[in-house]
Amino acid sequence: MKRKIVSLALAAALSMTLLAGCGKADGDKNAGTDTNDQNEDTTKPSEEGNAEGSVYYMNFKPEVDAIWQDIAKAYTTETGVPVKVVTAASGQYEATLRTEIAGTNAPTLFQINGPVGYESWKDYCLDLSDTDIYENLSDQSLAVTGEDGGVYGIPYTVEAYGIIYNNAIMDKYFALDGAVVKSTDEINSYDTLKAVVEDMTAKKAELGIEGVFASTSLLPGEDWRWQTHLANLPIYYEYKDKGVGDLAEIEFTYAENYKNVLDLYMDNSVSEKGLLGSVDVATSMAEFALGQCAMVQNGNWGWSQISEVSGNTVKAEDVKFMPIYFGVDDENQGLCIGTENFWSINSQASEENIKATKDFLTWLTTSDEGKGFMSKSTDEGGLGNAAPFTTFTEEERSSDPLAVEMYKWMESGKTSVSWNFTSFPSQTFKDNFGNALLEYANGNMSWDEVEAYVIEQWAAEKAAAAPQ
Amino acid sequence: MEKTLKKYFPVFVLPTLIAFSFSFLIPFIQGVYLSFCNFTTVGNAKWVGLSNYKLAFSAGEGFGRAFLFTAAFTLVAVVTINVLAFLVALLLTRKLRGTNFFRTVFFMPNLIGGIVLGYTWQQMINAVLHQHGVTIVSDPTYGFIGLVLLMNWQMVGYMMIIYIAGLQNVPGELIEAAQIDGATAMQTLFRVKIPMVMPSITICIFLTLSNSFKLFDQNLALTAGAPMKKTQMLALNIYDTFYGKNGYQGVGQAKAVVFFVIVAAIVVAQLLVTRRKEVEQ
Secondary structure, X not given: OHHHHHHHHHHHHHHHHHHHHHHHHHHHHHHHHHHHHHHHHHOHXXXXXXXXXXXEEEEOOHHHHHHHHHHHHHHHHHHOOOEEEEEOOOOOHHHXXXXXXXXXXXXXXXXXXXXXXXXXXXXXXXXXXXXXHHHOXXXXXXXXXXXXXXXXXXXXXXXXXXXXXEXXXXXXXXOOOOOOOOOHHHOOOHHHXXXXXXXXXXXXXXXXXXXXXXXXXXXXXXXXXXXXXXXXXXXXXXXXXXXXXXXXXXXXXXXXXXXXXXXXXXXXXXXXXXXXXXXXXXXXXXXXXXXXXOEEEEEOXXXXXXHXXXXXXXXXXXXXXXXXXXXXXXXXXXXXXXXXOEEEEXXXXXXXXXXXXXXXXXXXXXXXXXXXXXXXXHHHOOOXXXXXXXXXXXXXXXXXXXXXXXXXXXXXXOEEEOOOHHHOOOHXXXXXXXXXXXXXXXXXXXXXXXXXXXXXXXXXXXXXXXXX | OHHHHHHHXXXXXXXXXXXXXXXXXXXXXXXXXXXXXXXXXOOOOEEOOOHHHHHHOOHHHOHHHHHHHHHHHHHHHHHHHHHHHHHHHHHOOOOOOOHHHHHHHHHHHHHOOHHHHHHHXXXXXHHHHHHHOOOOOOOHHHHHHHHHHHHHHHHHXXXXXXXXXXXXXXXXXXXXXXXXXXXXHHHHHHHHHHHHOHHHHHHHHHHHHHHHHOOOHHHHHHOOOOOOOOOOOHHHHHHHHHHHOOOOHHHHHHHHHHHHHHHHHHHHHHHHHHHHHOOOO
């Protein structure tokens, strides 16, 4: 009898917990909507805003998350339209977007990284050819277009990468006896760069640095500066020679040049070659910020990473760009300038939300406040975007020191290297390339093997990505 | 009693059944369905038949290699974790001072998430390896040993608790009788204690086997498969397929279904074998 009571009590308790669990969740939900209702009652505009739709932006860059939250608040205050910004963790954008977009409150505005990204998201990309931001694009060929001629991605920033150098350390070197050259203007080819770098390495004690280049970060997931950015150069020249914009198979004609530059980075670096597999990008940017090295390959977005390092010894006016001299067409080659940040609007969102999102983008690129957010440097609470829209005047350009350098190089008459890595076969290809570079640095693979592997992987991944 | 329970069976089972269907059955069936489809998100799937399965086993996918690495890791991890956990449990059932304190300390690593542990151990192992001018990704052997170390550190405490519970349930009379009959400590251990804790061994081997086979977080954080995917385990291989290539979500899903079948088969086989060795008290 006693046992019966106990087991009944247990069974009852179990079902009660379950019911209570459900009940509680319901209660919470009700409570949530209640407070919302109250909010809407007290602040009338937001209620009207809801009727007009809302904006949900899936942000790609964790480093500017706080700024996007400010933008959302400012826009809601001004217009009453609710804006929600969610930032995906670094390297998790595609994964997060895939989950979020399948949900009921899907993002209305998201980012694709170019033609390859469009291929993957085309079911969700809205034709933007009738929007203001497309009208205002300073170069409409920058947009991502589909086979049907529609416009599916609008670039919102132009970025540049090259070799960032610390002018203070360079000046110190030029003042030394027997310096190979006397000013950075004289460094205008791979051979001079190599001579200067090797001489600087020999004199690193006098210069007070630990290496000329910041560590080549080859930690898995932190190797994009080499398998994507540096790898863009040989592919750019190969496409150019062949007069194409994409290839099913590459010959990797400029593999030797790639190896030379990579070797230069690794042999004159802060870290030993064998230890590069443990270095991440933040570490190598910190080495540069702390004045432990004179150069680092990265892009204009790197300025915030440099300036935010505590104990940073690099002054804004000393941060400069030079092209990655590749030994092919050094005389004419400028920085690598392009973008892989394109806005796309979710075509499966509701009418009102699509309209709200278009209005939001118009505000961001035409109103004074919106433009301020877009172009002000990150130190001043802006995104630091070099926005490629005609609505931005020269004074409204980004004031980041590296963005200023970027404009200088763009106007110098040199040919900017376009970003061809948007046509790289897949993330897997890039990861495999990075893996091979790590093996090369560790001495487990010869350069010939790396070269053969890259050619093979390119063909395999291009074939795999082809529509089945 | 029996009758009443049977009568109310549907009432008691319904809430759990609903929860189970929503959180497990429906997603599982949908997952199997998606493995035959081409899709970007779960909402826009297109039926393609068996082609995903064909691609999943093609040479370039590295599924076979990942399987071998996973199998080797699982073998080593299951043996080391269980032996160590059992030894610690034996030590901590000896009525030493501070037993409870030690039990807590050994158990604690189990409370930390896999990603955090992975990065922490990556730093620690690299700190040691740096003195020899190498890193954990210089050689797949380092990654393998690192994973084994990490899993031992994390799982030993948990298994220890289960073994302690088992050992405490061995009847004192039995051990006393064995001692009176002149059994040595070794004989008592192998002839009395181990047969008596067989149910604990079944559970522990089950947990270590399935957890090691399905290992993901630690693998991703510690080496991410580097160098050259030689330390990539099955779960990570599936993840990389799913997110690394356009149009390969279905292939990743197909691999996941195969993965499920493998894990289920191994675990059921293990349960059948160890169950047979259990004795009734």
